Amino acid sequence: MPSLDQSQTPYADALDVYAQRDVLRLNVPGHNARRDVADRLVEYFGQEVVNRDVPPLLPGIDSGEENPLTRARELAADAWGAHATWFLTNGASQANRLAALAIAQFGGANSSVIAQRSAHSSFIDGLILSGLSPRWVLPTVDAHHGINHGISVDDFRRAVEENPDACGAYIISPSYFGAVADIEGIAAVAHDAGMPLIVDGAWGAHFGFHPNVPENPLALGADVLVSSTHKLGGSLTQSAMIHVGNGPFADRLTDILNRTLPLTQSTSYSSLLLASLDIARSALATGHAAIERSIASAESLRVAVREHPRLAVVSDGFDRFSDIVGHDPLHVSIDVSGLGRTGLEVRNTLMTEFHIELEIATDTCVVAIVGPGHEIDSARLIAALTNLVKDSGSTETSESHSLPPVGRAAMQPRDAFFAPSEIVDAAHAVGRVSADTLAAYPPGIPNVMPGEVISAEVLEFLAYTAAQRGGYVRGALTPAVDTFRVVI
Ligand SMILES: Cc1ncc(COP(=O)(O)O)c(C=O)c1O
Numbered sequence: 001m002p003s004l005d006q007s008q009t010p011y012a013d014a015l016d017v018y019a020q021r022d023v024l025r026l027n028v029p030g031h032n033a034r035r036d037v038a039d040r041l042v043e044y045f046g047q048e049v050v051n052r053d054v055p056p057l058l059p060g061i062d063s064g065e066e067n068p069l070t071r072a073r074e075l076a077a078d079a080w081g082a083h084a085t086w087f088l089t090n091g092a093s094q095a096n097r098l099a100a101l102a103i104a105q106f107g108g109a110n111s112s113v114i115a116q117r118s119a120h121s122s123f124i125d126g127l128i129l130s131g132l133s134p135r136w137v138l139p140t141v142d143a144h145h146g147i148n149h150g151i152s153v154d155d156f157r158r159a160v161e162e163n164p165d166a167c168g169a170y171i172i173s174p175s176y177f178g179a180v181a182d183i184e185g186i187a188a189v190a191h192d193a194g195m196p197l198i199v200d201g202a203w204g205a206h207f208g209f210h211p212n213v214p215e216n217p218l219a220l221g222a223d224v225l226v227s228s229t230h231k232l233g234g235s236l237t238q239s240a241m242i243h244v245g246n247g248p249f250a251d252r253l254t255d256i257l258n259r260t261l262p263l264t265q266s267t268s269y270s271s272l273l274l275a276s277l278d279i280a281r282s283a284l285a286t287g288h289a290a291i292e293r294s295i296a297s298a299e300s301l302r303v304a305v306r307e308h309p310r311l312a313v314v315s316d317g318f319d320r321f322s323d324i325v326g327h328d329p330l331h332v333s334i335d336v337s338g339l340g341r342t343g344l345e346v347r348n349t350l351m352t353e354f355h356i357e358l359e360i361a362t363d364t365c366v367v368a369i370v371g372p373g374h375e376i377d378s379a380r381l382i383a384a385l386t387n388l389v390k391d392s393g394s395t396e397t398s399e400s401h402s403l404p405p406v407g408r409a410a411m412q413p414r415d416a417f418f419a420p421s422e423i424v425d426a427a428h429a430v431g432r433v434s435a436d437t438l439a440a441y442p443p444g445i446p447n448v449m450p451g452e453v454i455s456a457e458v459l460e461f462l463a464y465t466a467a468q469r470g471g472y473v474r475g476a477l478t479p480a481v482d483t484f485r486v487v488i
Pocket residue numbers: 090091092093094096120122172176200202203228238240
């Protein structure tokens with residue numbers, strides 16, 4: 001429970017006071033907050049927004065001891081129960097790169113990290129930047145819905161036993177579809193082995209702020225929590241946070257993150273994004289009733305989906321997966337295969353014809369994200385979905401095509417990324433070492449990492465997935481995935 005007055009927004013307030021003062025601005029940003037310098041900007045965003053766009057290190061805002069930005073970060077740490085919190089202006093992507101660079105300092109050059117194979121691309125960037133060597137753990141896969149979930153405690157423990165020299169671990173919870181992993185169990189195994197646990201909680205910024213949403217990972221033992229605050233935390237796009245938990249590595253991680261943050265952050269961080277983080281934190285921490293309304297609203301959508309003869313709730317089947325111990329009520333995952341259309345088709349048609357935007361789509365399902373506080377118009381969505389029913393019945397899925405085995409790691413990701421490379425066609429790629437990351441969607445697990453040997457099975461899987469309705473390969477040089485960047 002927070003102990004500070006969470007209704008306060010010290011940074012946003014200080015910015016507001018500054019913006020309302022009569023200041024002759026002769027510094028950057030060069031719009032100088034003046035209509036005569038930037039009339040289109042002022043007209044578009046409004047004078048207030050432009051006035052609040054200020055440079056860093058202003059006395060009374062973010063410079064000096066105990067300034068409003070420091071206080072805003074303390075309030076955020078208090079709200080999330082963290083040892084320390086940093087505000088970021090380049091998304092949870094920045095947090096993942098930062099986390100990888102931090103963990104590498106636990107093990108020194110060329111150390112290894114245990115990581116969920118479906119790691120977000122920004123964590124893979126972190127591996128390339130840090131030189132860490134990944135020891136992968138495969139998540140569970142729901143082939144019918146084309147989605148992957150998390151990793152189980154048993155699989156994690158096995159990976160720790162096989163890699164006693166690993167200096168840290170990285171998992172994702174919740175998944176893109178709202179599935180929650182057993183963080184308490186995984187953190188206990190990591191701590192017994194003397195390693196810190198990073199939880200990429202990009203999709204769960206609201207966790208812990210209401211008894212009916214899952215617990216915040218820091219309260220369950222996570223040492224580093226990556227939070228994409230702009231996703232479900234209510235701040236502006238690209239604003240994010242990274243938190244250090246109160247566990248055994250708190251002081252060391254805090255020192256490391258203080259030292260490492262400048263490697264990843266602009267020296268001209270956006271005051272607008274920082275203010276949005278301050279306001280979003282206060283709204284979450286004081287917004288119990290609003291969150292409750294959105295939970296009830298998301299539940300009413302799930303009820304309507306269950307009652308619909310052609311739709312189903314994907315999370316109703318989560319109990320089939322050993323790694324899933326809960327799910328986020330604000331992620332509403334809907335199986336639309338009964339409509340006779342693919343999830344992608346449904347998502348695109350809803351957007352273009354019905355002006356309804358959904359977050360994610362796979363071959364068979366779509367996911368609606370309900371922002372904390374949002375009471376959604378379920379009837380409008382259900383009516384639009386009903387309009388999309390095709391008489392032909394359910395769509396076929398590509399479930400029979402199982403994931404190919406991960407290729408042998410011939411080089412470290414960093415070495416392969418920086419090595420001289422060439423582009424070859426598929427026939428000449430087999431047996432060569434990839435310089436790129438390739439991930440076939442669905443389900444989005446990287447099939448090839450920099451440094452891994454490309455196998456004929458992987459090539460076949462990538463080409464097959466790319467040819468499916470809605471299938472694509474992230475990182476591929478061409479949509480048909482017929483050329484590859486390989487190490488010379
Ligand atoms: C699991 C995960 N981690 C990190 C990120 C990166 O977040 P951001 O868009 O805030 O950079 C994403 C984005 O979708 C994600 O899904």
